[in-house]
Each structure stands twice: as C-alpha cells, then as structure tokens.
Amino acid sequence: xxxxxxxxxxxxxxxxxxxxxxxxxxxxxxxxxxxxxxxxxxxxxxxxxxxxxxxxxxxxxxxxxxxxxxxxxxxxxxxxxxxxxxxxxxxxxxxxxxxxxxxxxxxxxxxxxxxxxxxxxxxxxxxxxxxxxxxxxxxxxxxxxxxxxxxxxxxxxxxxxxxxxxxxxxxxxxxxxxxxxxxxxxxxxxxxxxxxxxxxxxxxxxxxxxxxxxxxxxxxxxxxxxxxxxxxxxxxxxxxxxxxxxxxxxxxxxxxxxxxxxxxxxxxxxxxxxxxxxxxx
Amino acid sequence: xxxxxxxxxxxxxxxxxxxxxxxxxxxxxxxxxxxxxxxxxxxxxxxxxxxxxxxxxxxxxxxxxxxxxxxxxxxxxxxxxxxxxxxxxxxxxxxxxxxxxxxxxxxxxxxxxxxxxxxxxxxxxxxxxxxxxxxxxxxxxxxxxxxxxxxxxxxxxxxxxxxxxxxxxxxxxxxxxxxxxxxxxxxxxxxxxxxxxxxxxxxxxxxxxxxxxxxxxxxxxxxxxxxxxxxxxxxxxxxxxxxxxxxxxxxxxxxxxxxxxxxxxxxxxxxxxxxxxxxxxxxxxxxxxxxxxxxxxxxxxxxxxxxxxxxxxxxxxxxxxxxxxxxxxxxxxxxxx
Numbered sequence: 001x002x003x004x005x006x007x008x009x010x011x012x013x014x015x016x017x018x019x020x021x022x023x024x025x026x027x028x029x030x031x032x033x034x035x036x037x038x039x040x041x042x043x044x045x046x047x048x049x050x051x052x053x054x055x056x057x058x059x060x061x062x063x064x065x066x067x068x069x070x071x072x073x074x075x076x077x078x079x080x081x082x083x084x085x086x087x088x089x090x091x092x093x094x095x096x097x098x099x100x101x102x103x104x105x106x107x108x109x110x111x112x113x114x115x116x117x118x119x120x121x122x123x124x125x126x127x128x129x130x131x132x133x134x135x136x137x138x139x140x141x142x143x144x145x146x147x148x149x150x151x152x153x154x155x156x157x158x159x160x161x162x163x164x165x166x167x168x169x170x171x172x173x174x175x176x177x178x179x180x181x182x183x184x185x186x187x188x189x190x191x192x193x194x195x196x197x198x199x200x201x202x203x204x205x206x207x208x209x210x211x212x213x214x215x216x217x218x219x220x221x222x223x224x225x226x227x228x229x230x231x232x233x234x235x236x237x238x239x240x241x242x243x244x245x246x247x248x249x250x251x252x253x254x255x256x257x258x259x260x261x262x263x264x265x266x267x268x269x270x271x272x273x274x275x276x277x278x279x280x281x
Numbered sequence: 282x283x284x285x286x287x288x289x290x291x292x293x294x295x296x297x298x299x300x301x302x303x304x305x306x307x308x309x310x311x312x313x314x315x316x317x318x319x320x321x322x323x324x325x326x327x328x329x330x331x332x333x334x335x336x337x338x339x340x341x342x343x344x345x346x347x348x349x350x351x352x353x354x355x356x357x358x359x360x361x362x363x364x365x366x367x368x369x370x371x372x373x374x375x376x377x378x379x380x381x382x383x384x385x386x387x388x389x390x391x392x393x394x395x396x397x398x399x400x401x402x403x404x405x406x407x408x409x410x411x412x413x414x415x416x417x418x419x420x421x422x423x424x425x426x427x428x429x430x431x432x433x434x435x436x437x438x439x440x441x442x443x444x445x446x447x448x449x450x451x452x453x454x455x456x457x458x459x460x461x462x463x464x465x466x467x468x469x470x471x472x473x474x475x476x477x478x479x480x481x482x483x484x485x486x487x488x489x490x491x492x493x494x495x496x497x498x499x500x501x502x503x504x505x506x507x508x509x510x511x512x513x514x515x516x517x518x519x520x521x522x523x524x525x526x527x528x529x530x531x532x533x534x535x536x537x538x539x540x541x542x543x544x545x546x547x548x549x550x551x552x553x554x555x556x557x558x559x560x561x562x563x564x565x566x567x568x569x570x571x572x573x574x575x576x577x578x579x580x581x582x583x584x585x586x587x588x589x590x591x592x593x594x595x596x597x598x599x600x601x602x603x604x605x606x607x608x609x610x611x612x613x614x615x616x617x618x
Contacts, residue, residue, distance in 0.1 A: 033598055035506060036597050037506070038502075038505050056596070061505075065560075066501075066504070066562070070505075170311065172337070172346055172511075172515045172516075172540070173346070173515075173540070174510050174511035174512045174514075174515040174542070175510050175511060175545075176510040179508035179510035180508060180510070180596045180597075192545075192547050194526075197526075197528065201524065202347040202526070202539055203346040203540070204347055228596070232510070232512065234336050234337070234512045234516050234594040235311075235315065235317060235337065236311065236312050236314065
C-alpha cells in the first residue's frame with residue numbers, strides 16, 4: 001500500500017496536478033506515531049508512511065490559511081476522516097473539485113484499537129478520487145456506534161451528572177479538542193468572544209460545563225465521530241460520549257448521519273416543511 | 282549508609298499528612314492511560330510507578346489554572362474592591378518528577394522579578410516538594426540535555442530513590458527534614474541512580490541558532506502542522522503565561538487570573554484588530570525563542586526542564602525536542618521544503 005501511495009503522490013506532484021500532499025510521516029522511532037506532514041517535492045514522497053498508528057484526521061488542515069496558501073492539495077484520508085469532507089463541502093468550506101482525495105482502506109487504528117473502530121462501517125473511504133488497499137475482512141457486523149452511550153444512559157441522572165462533573169472538572173481549557181476538529185473551523189470561536197464574554201475562560205466546573213456543552217451543541221448533526229477531540233485531550237475527557245448523544249438524536253429524529261451522503265441536506269443548514277417542530281413552519 | 286522509608290510505610294505517611302490537615306497532591310491514574318497530578322483524598326489514589334510521568338505538571342499547585350485575585354462591586358458611581366488573599370495552607374506534593382520540581386526555581390525568577398506575585402510566592406512558601414527519582418524514561422525525555430537528570434535535586438525538598446524494600450530518603454531542605462523527621466530508618470545500602478535519557482541537544486547550539494536565525498523559513502515549515510492549541514503550554518512545567526479577566530455582571534464580579542498560551546491567535550490580538558504574531562509560525566518561533574533565548578538572557582536559566590510533556594500531549598506530535606533538533610541541525614527537516 002505504501003508503495004502505491006508514494007507512487008501516486010510522486011506522479012501528482014511531478015505532473016503539477018497538486019502542489020502539496022497532506023499525509024502522514026516523520027515518526028522519530030520505528031514504533032512511534034506518525035504525524036501530519038506536508039510534502040511539496042516529488043523527491044520527498046518517501047517520507048510518507050501508512051500504518052495503523054495514523055490517527056490524525058488530516059481534513060482539519062484543509063480550512064487553514066497557511067495550508068491553503070501552499071496550493072492545490074492531495075489529502076490522505078481514512079474512511080472516518082472522509083466523512084468530514086462531506087460536511088465541509090456541504091457547509092461550503094472546501095471546494096471538493098480543487099483537491100485530490102486519496103482514500104486508504106483501513107482495518108482500524110490505534111493500539112488498543114480506537115473506540116470508533118469497533119463500529120466502523122467505512123473501512124473503504126467514500127468520496128475519494130481513488131482508494132489504495134483492499135477492504136479488510138470483517139469478522140461480523142460492526143457494533144452500534146452508540147453502544148457506549150446506551151450503557152451510559154442506564155445510569156441515573158444523578159450518576160450521569162456526577163460523571164460529567166468529574167470529567168469536565170479536569171478540563172484545562174487548552175482547546176486541543178477544538179483545534180483538531182475538522183468541523184470546528186470558525187474564525188472566531190464563541191469561547192474567544194470577549195466583548196462581551198459569552199463563555200468564561202476560567203477553568204472552573206461551571207465554565208468548563210458551558211464550554212463542553214456549547215462545543216457539543218455546535219457539533220449537533222455535524223460531528224462525524226472521528227474521535228479526534230477525545231484522542232487529543234491531554235486529560236482524557238470523554239467528549240465522544242457527548243458527541244454520540246447528539247449524533248444519535250440526529251439519527252433518531254431526522255434519520256440523519258453527518259458526513260455519509262453528499263445529497264442529503266444537512267439538518268442544521270436545511271429547512272423542511274415536514275419538520276416535526278411547529279415553530280419553524 | 283542511607284536513610285530510608287519502607288515501601289509500605291510511605292502511604293501511611295501520606296495519610297498522616299492528610300490527617301494533619303495538609304493539602305497533598307501526587308500522581309494518580311484518573312482513568313486508564315491518564316496519570317495526572319491531582320489533589321489526593323487518600324494515599325490509595327497515589328500512583329508511583331507504571332508510567333514515565335504524569336500528563337500534567339505540578340505547576341498548577343503553585344500557579345493554578347484559574348484564580349480569583351480580587352472582587353469588585355459597583356454602587357452608584359463608585360467601585361468597591363475587595364482584595365483576595367492567596368491560600369497559605371500547607372501543601373505537600375509527593376511523587377513529583379525531578380523535571381517538575383526543577384521547574385519551580387525557574388518560575389521563581391519570573392514571579393518575583395519586577396513585581397512579587399504573592400499568589401505564587403505564598404503558595405510556593407507553603408509547599409513542600411517530595412520528588413521521586415525516575416526509574417524509566419521514554420523517547421520524549423531530554424532532561425539530561427538541560428543539565429538535569431533522573432535524580433536531579435533542583436526544586437525538591439526531599440528526594441526519594443527507589444531501592445529494594447522501599448525508598449532512600451534524601452532530605453535536601455529544612456522543610457523536607459521536618460516532613461520526614463522520625464519517619465526514616467538507617468539502611469546499609471544506598472539507592473542506585475538509574476541512567477537518564479541520552480544527551481541529544483546542546484543548549485549552547487540552540488542559543489546560537491536562535492540569536493542568529495530569527496527569520497529562518499524553517500519556522501514556516503515546522504509550524505504548518507501546529508494546530509494552535511494549548512496542550513503543550515498547559516501541560517508544561519515551566520510555561521507560565523496568564524491572562525487577567527474580569528468576570529461578572531453589572532453589579533460586580535471577580536478579577537481572575539487564568540492560564541493563557543502563546544499558541545492561541547488571541548494571545549497577541551490587539552483591540553485594534555492588529556496581531557503582531559498573525560501566523561502559527563511566528564507563534565511557534567516565539568515559544569522556542571522565549572524558552573531558549575529570551576528567558577535565559579533575562580534570568581540565566583532556560584525555561585524548560587526536558588520533561589517531554591509538550592510532545593507527548595501534542596495531538597500532532599510537535600514537541601520542543603524535535604524542534605530543537607532541527608534548530609540545532611541535529612536532524613533533518615522533516616516537513617517538505
């Protein structure tokens with residue numbers, strides 16, 4: 001797979017079809033974790049790697065000015081990452097025709113496997129210009145994406161509140177969750193608005209709750225479940241569970257899963273006469 | 282010959298400190314894979330082995346991520362202010378890593394420089410640091426490159442070193458002696474200090490580079506992958522930037538001191554809209570310049586202890602060490618050029 005990937009990227013750069021490849025590479029040790037790299041010369045494509053430690057969702061770079069300034073990109077995506085491309089395209093943040101998407105067939109990432117991989121149904125990326133690798137043999141149907149949430153909802157309200165209190169109390173407000181997220185592309189995040197202050201920057205339980213609940217609500221019907229927020233969190237806050245809750249609501253009430261279909265209008269960005277809520281009609 | 286405390290006696294001592302009303306903090310596994318320094322309620326929470334180092338640092342016990350420095354009330358056309366006093370209750374940090382403890386004397390320079398920040402200094406006076414020498418290190422550790430090491434004593438009041446059956450206890454200050462008085466026994470042997478990570482960069486080379494190469498395009502390449510979050514700074518034992526914010530209503534509120542981070546675009550954003558560090562490359566350069574040129578030029582010490590938390594916590598694996606290696610010409614430029 002890596003040979004194919006490098007050959008493809010070499011050709012794309014040589015032909016001038018793209019000016020930069022956003023891929024994985026550069027682990028300092030053989031078993032180290034690859035990190036995002038930006039390859040601009042055909043001679044450098046050998047720096048690209050592909051393995052089950054390629055965790056980052058690289059689509060978060062597509063909306064960044066410094067990366068956009070490099071020219072037309074080719075981007076390496078896993079199936080779960082590619083779902084963010086659908087959202088970004090629907091929200092007019094990217095021009096899908098102005099990039100080359102290289103999908104990597106993926107059997108799962110992380111050791112132990114990332115929680116999202118148990119419920120993966122996108123081993124082969126959709127929306128890619130080409131896919132490298134074969135669909136892995138699966139050992140059975142994927143788990144429900146909401147199994148962790150369903151387990152959590154068996155707890156009482158008091159227990160759930162205590163859980164979130166403990167989780168959010170650890171938040172140091174570094175905003176790694178926001179920065180890794182492809183769909184957190186606002187030029188000015190609500191938490192950075194200070195005239196007047198919308199959400200206090202203090203890392204208190206109250207303000208941390210406000211931050212995490214607001215972040216989750218802004219992801220309603222948009223989060224594609226790549227899990228980067230939870231992976232990036234230095235203090236291990238389980239944001240995945242909050243995101244799942246809103247994703248399940250979108251699925252239950254609107255039969256909508258973010259990032260799975262380019263043609264279905266996004267629920268937050270579309271108006272429908274058949275909407276269940278009367279206030280909107 | 283050495284003084285030692287038995288393995289099974291240490292938790293009892295921690296509980297004794299708690300019973301004396303001291304605030305005790307130490308490493309604890311809050312969930313699988315996440316070892317953090319936390320305030321302990323009992324010694325059962327304390328974790329002393331099975332990890333390289335906690336993902337946060339001990340700085341938050343002398344420089345909390347959030348602190349109220351005064352309160353204000355509006356009445357008519359006047360404002361009444363009410364000063365807040367820093368807490369002076371005694372606290373013990375047990376199981377600190379040498380790279381955390383060593384950060385405290387580095388931070389002292391800043392917080393006592395042109396203005397004494399009593400919120401820091403009062404806490405610092407009331408804190409006793411019981412450090413545990415490192416048994417292991419990983420690829421991100423580089424304390425030895427900065428003249429520290431697995432049994433470095435800087436900033437510690439007591440240094441514990443693992444030995445068969447317990448820990449060798451080296452009391453380094455009067456505060457440390459007071460804490461362990463009557464708790465140790467004499468042992469025939471002394472602990473063996475384990476080796477630290479190999480020396481990988483030389484600060485002098487980095488300093489020379491930073492003084493000469495302000496406009497190196499390397500920063501643009503290097504910073505492409507930086508996402509601009511604060512995971513590095515907030516888990517760094519030495520990063521100390523903060524923001525003063527007023528939080529409240531029309532009736533009054535609090536003036537608070539919150540951690541801030543030079544990697545945020547907002548950090549240098551002026552009210553006019555102008556930003557002197559508009560791009561991530563300027564912000565990355567600033568972080569390294571501050572740590573390895575500006576701070577040493579001002580205070581004579583580097584603003585880094587080689588703990589490696591920046592790299593371990595960075596979602597895209599960008600740490601001080603890999604940057605220094607590139608800056609010092611020890612490694613190839615990884616990103617495309």
